[in-house]
Amino acid sequence: MDADLDELSTQSRQRRLLLQAIGGAALAGGLGVTGRAMAQTEPVDTSILDVVIIGAGLSGLTSARDLQAAGCESFAILEARDRVGGRTLNHDLGDGVISEAGGQWIGPGQTSIADLARQLDVATFPTYYKGKAVYLIDEVNIQEDLSDGPNSNTEVVAKLNKLAEGVPSKAPWKAKDAAELDKLSIGQWLAGQGISNVDKIGFNMSVSLTFGTTPAGMGLLHYLAMINSSDCRLEKLEGVQGGAQESRLAGGSQILSLKMAHALGDKIRLACPVRKIVGWDRDVVELHTDQGIIRTRQVIAALSPALCNQIVFDPPLPSGRAELQRHWPAHAPMRKTVHVYERPFWRDQGLNGQIVPVDGPLIWAFDNSPADGSLGVLSGFVRTGQLPHDPKTAQDTLSAIYASAMGEQALHPIQFHDLDWGKIDSWSLSCISPMPPGFWTQWGEYLRPAVGRLIWSGTETAEIWAGAMDGAVRAGRRAAMEALQALLQPRRNA
Ligand SMILES: Cc1cc2nc3c(=O)[nH]c(=O)nc-3n(C[C@H](O)[C@H](O)[C@H](O)COP(=O)(O)OP(=O)(O)OC[C@H]3O[C@@H](n4cnc5c(N)ncnc54)[C@H](O)[C@@H]3O)c2cc1C
Numbered sequence: 001m002d003a004d005l006d007e008l009s010t011q012s013r014q015r016r017l018l019l020q021a022i023g024g025a026a027l028a029g030g031l032g033v034t035g036r037a038m039a040q041t042e043p044v045d046t047s048i049l050d051v052v053i054i055g056a057g058l059s060g061l062t063s064a065r066d067l068q069a070a071g072c073e074s075f076a077i078l079e080a081r082d083r084v085g086g087r088t089l090n091h092d093l094g095d096g097v098i099s100e101a102g103g104q105w106i107g108p109g110q111t112s113i114a115d116l117a118r119q120l121d122v123a124t125f126p127t128y129y130k131g132k133a134v135y136l137i138d139e140v141n142i143q144e145d146l147s148d149g150p151n152s153n154t155e156v157v158a159k160l161n162k163l164a165e166g167v168p169s170k171a172p173w174k175a176k177d178a179a180e181l182d183k184l185s186i187g188q189w190l191a192g193q194g195i196s197n198v199d200k201i202g203f204n205m206s207v208s209l210t211f212g213t214t215p216a217g218m219g220l221l222h223y224l225a226m227i228n229s230s231d232c233r234l235e236k237l238e239g240v241q242g243g244a245q246e247s248r249l250a251g252g253s254q255i256l257s258l259k260m261a262h263a264l265g266d267k268i269r270l271a272c273p274v275r276k277i278v279g280w281d282r283d284v285v286e287l288h289t290d291q292g293i294i295r296t297r298q299v300i301a302a303l304s305p306a307l308c309n310q311i312v313f314d315p316p317l318p319s320g321r322a323e324l325q326r327h328w329p330a331h332a333p334m335r336k337t338v339h340v341y342e343r344p345f346w347r348d349q350g351l352n353g354q355i356v357p358v359d360g361p362l363i364w365a366f367d368n369s370p371a372d373g374s375l376g377v378l379s380g381f382v383r384t385g386q387l388p389h390d391p392k393t394a395q396d397t398l399s400a401i402y403a404s405a406m407g408e409q410a411l412h413p414i415q416f417h418d419l420d421w422g423k424i425d426s427w428s429l430s431c432i433s434p435m436p437p438g439f440w441t442q443w444g445e446y447l448r449p450a451v452g453r454l455i456w457s458g459t460e461t462a463e464i465w466a467g468a469m470d471g472a473v474r475a476g477r478r479a480a481m482e483a484l485q486a487l488l489q490p491r492r493n494a
Pocket residue numbers: 054055056057058059060078079080081084085086087088101102103104105106272273274275302303304307310311334335336421427428431432457458459460467468469470472
């Protein structure tokens with residue numbers, strides 16, 4: 001083919017692929033992006049794939065789905081665990097009932113995850129919230145309406161919401177006052193607002209729940225970026241009705257990943273952790289895994305920067321990106337328990353199942369019963385270091401707390417489950433990233449830009465709803481598009 005025709009063919013192919021990626025139409029015949037047919041039977045060590053995705057969480061699976069929809073068949077997903085879903089996981093309670101051990105709620109504005117659920121035929125149902133929550137303060141038991149989140153100081157919330165308008169969630173480091181705001185922790189900022197002890201308790205709870213840390217441990221700039229992401233309304237970030245906790249997915253959040261994985265079939269390689277990436281600055285990259293070396297033209301890393309930091313890069317990554325990964329919070333695990341009862345008995349007392357002790361091992365318990373209320377399920381977020389791991393002791397300790405909030409019936413669960421994400425394996429590390437003061441202004445600019453053949457994805461890279469399931473889907477979609485574009489470009493400078 002002469003050079004002009006070749007160029008024309010490349011341009012038209014480029015246009016066609018991008019249109020397909022945008023419209024999601026599948027190419028009949030399943031040609032790879034580069035036009036090569038990829039035989040599934042070829043040994044992995046001799047073939048060169050167009051794209052390899054690291055991580056079969058929501059983000060990686062969404063990328064895979066979009067690649068396939070665009071006609072790219074030359075790809076694989078490498079997953080360290082022997083299951084898909086990453087930070088979404090269903091506890092099976094029997095008879096088709098599940099309780100989510102990881103991510104579970106979605107809400108208004110989280111249109112990407114809602115759209116994915118619709119496409120996969122997964123219905124949503126409202127989180128149970130009717131009735132009062134119970135605050136436990138020493139021996140005192142106070143019943144309150146908590147539907148807008150735990151912060152009752154509307155003046156301070158309004159001030160935070162206003163400040164959040166100036167902090168773009170996609171690049172908090174670009175806020176006008178970023179340097180000043182990033183010097184402070186939320187705790188330091190709150191201390192300057194002259195708030196009451198009760199309000200301090202409210203903020204302490206809300207930050208612990210949403211970010212798994214205390215106001216002293218998280219940067220104000222990060223907090224404002226998260227509020228910005230939820231329409232500059234902290235109430236929306238933390239609330240149930242009209243907020244990010246409004247709905248659940250029928251069948252549990254992991255069902256989205258299970259359905260995507262089913263359609264992707266043997267594109268997914270489980271128990272295949274990537275240990276080393278060689279030649280990310282060359283045309284063909286080698287991924288060293290527990291199942292051998294896999295070669296590819298383009299890599300999508302669909303995992304948190306803390307997990308990327310466990311991978312060896314040869315040559316080493318540019319220092320900005322390497323430092324971002326090294327400093328990413330890697331010890332922010334979450335621990336979630338499940339008490340199952342014959343029925344949600346607390347509802348008879350006008351309670352919504354939410355229990356909020358001001359201290360002790362429980363951060364917050366909530367009603368996680370199935371939509372039809374056929375079982376009573378109380379899930380609890382616990383302070384991971386403060387509850388023994390022995391199942392009987394953990395169950396009894398929490399049952400006693402539940403009983404002090406809503407009566408003796410709570411002492412007799414019929415099932416108990418416990419998942420400490422920091423203990424199961426090394427493939428989560430940081431469930432929800434509570435960025436400390438100073439982080440974004442120092443390392444933020446290195447979060448998203450691709451490095452050589454490496455495209456960074458995972459919820460942490462989302463422009464809105466980062467850290468949430470919605471962010472994972474958004475990041476996955478963007479990464480697939482970036483990979484398709486990169487395959488059509490001449491070699492990028494590292
Ligand atoms: C307890 C808990 C509660 C949550 N609650 C909510 C909620 O209510 N609503 C909400 O929206 N979000 C919630 N989240 C967050 C949500 O679950 C995540 O944002 C989302 O699932 C992240 O998806 P991801 O694909 O970006 O990352 P992940 O799910 O972390 O996927 C990354 C994948 O990469 C794999 N991996 C890691 N290292 C390697 C390697 N070297 N090689 C190969 N594979 C590797 C991992 O095993 C994992 O499967 C919660 C999370 C937790 C843990």
